[in-house]
Amino acid sequence: MAHVGSYVGRFAPSPTGALHFGSLVAALASWLDARHAGGRWLLRMEDLDRPRVVAGAADAILRQLEALGLAWDGPVVRQSTRRDLYEDAIRKLKAHNYPCACTRKELEDSALAIDGSRIYPGTCRGGLAPGKAARAIRVRTPIEPIRFTDRVQGELSQSLEKDIGDFVVRRADGLHAYQLAVVVDDAAQGITDVVRGADLLDSTPRQIYLQRLLGFASPRYLHVPVAVNAAGEKLAKQTRASDAVPADLPKALRFLGLPPPGDISPADLLAWATEYWDAARVPRARAVASGR
16 A cells, blocks of 8 residues: 555546446546545646547536546646647657658558557658658657566556557657646646556556656556456447446445445445545456346
8 A cells, every 4th residue: 555645546537438337447447546545635637639629528527527526626627728748748759759751541551460460660760751741750669578567456567669569658649648648647646556456457558658758757567457348348438338427335335345245325335435445456357247
């Protein structure tokens, strides 16, 4: 457990729709981990990708969290107001990044296929071809693997060069990439512990690499299983997942390995869960059927 008062966690939803059961699981795990440690729990809206933002979704998420009893500390931070911070980080990464002129079609044609994934082959790493104009900005990846220990998933290692390739930090449309924004935001907010869904587990080595390049401390990581439906699909609006409501709290606790003691009010249930929260009980899996 973190020392009382030193823990700073966060929940960072994308306002592309209301919270569903899967996002409730991530929010609840993050909230309980922070409250059990006597720490702070911050809220950040990851609204940087404006084309995907749904009007009114951010306010709907705030209302849901209030109804669920998941109170946050301090003001809500919105990525859309922090672009200067992301651009400053790109300037600090100048020795490690380079412009990329590749179009989507060129990437599809040239990307290396490894274990079903598309790996950027480094086309522009040595400089732009004659007549080509820069579109995106990429970061050079290292040969040495990035290793870290997840509090639930255990010891993990990834070779960014072999498994990912040089990755984008500013997109061709001018928007800053998620991998960069989340690293800058976590450092600016003093986040000590990141608790989120295991669908983001493979992003963690890229984030740790950027943290090292920028001189930021790496938080501890805890990735909980992603809730999937009977077809094995991640719960989402696209898979018709229903909005999360307070009645879902007991089921979310069971999903996280903490069966509730009985039929008690949501407030009493959260108080009980805060006392008995134990990350060691969380299933060590990337996905678990939700039964929804």
